[in-house]
Amino acid sequence: MKKVFLFTLLFISCSPLKKYQATSAKWEKDIIKLENLDKSENYSENAILFIGSSSIRGWHTMEKDMFPYETIKRGYGGAHYTDIIHFTKRLVNNHNPKAILIFVANDIKGNNKSDIYSKNLPDRKPKEVKKLFKMVIDQIRSIHEEIPIFAIETTPTKSRWIAWPEISLANDLIKKYCDSKENLFYISTRDFFIGENGLPTEEFFIKDKLHLNKKGYKLWAEIIKNSLKPIVSHN
Secondary structure (H helix, E strand, O other): OHHHHHHHHHHHHHHHOHHHHHHHHHHHHHHHHHHHHHHOOOOOOEEEEEOOHHHHHHOOHHHHHOOOOOOOEEEEOOOOHHHHHHHHHHHHHOOOOOOOEEEEEOOOOOOOOOOOOOOOOOOOHHHHHHHHHHHHHHHHHHHOOOOOEEEEOOOOOOHHOOOOOOOOHHHHHHHHHHHHHEEEEEEEOOHHHHHOOEEEEEEEEEOOOEEEEEHHHHHHHHHHHHHHHHOOOOO
């Protein structure tokens, strides 16, 4: 028994998750709320599961926008890959969806002081973001070995435009990784949200110039559905 205990401690201390342990504690209450939804809501096996940050949580018209796909929404505000790596199994384990879609957009922010998600959380390098993304995928695969997984590209926004070169590089690294794996797909959105002037199109965002408005969500939904259509049926 003592040997098992010591082995467990050694495994935890050597785990790549340990490096980011401190960043996860503040989200525990949010995850418990989502787990409670798992107990109170029922979904068919035709549903697709969205996990990620506030753009998922705040998508109040998801059911309407994503029709005819049935959806499960499991996002929490301010999610980073550095914390969602601790919660992936808890977000996914209670579901048997047709597909899983991931959108996490806060690991590179430009450290803008007006950005509420920049407080006390330094930007990660693009290679580190890709590594964290891979950790999320590995955890999903430990539960759902062959289910289609879609990574939704981090959207170009005016509020974080200063960080766009780094965000764009992280996007490219994640896309390259997705392209190398079976049943792992990348949904590119940047071309739809950058105008002819080469800047983010403000008509798709609310006043904070970070989160999508109703028009932005409708566009997002069409991009996502067009990517799902050849791979995932809605019935």
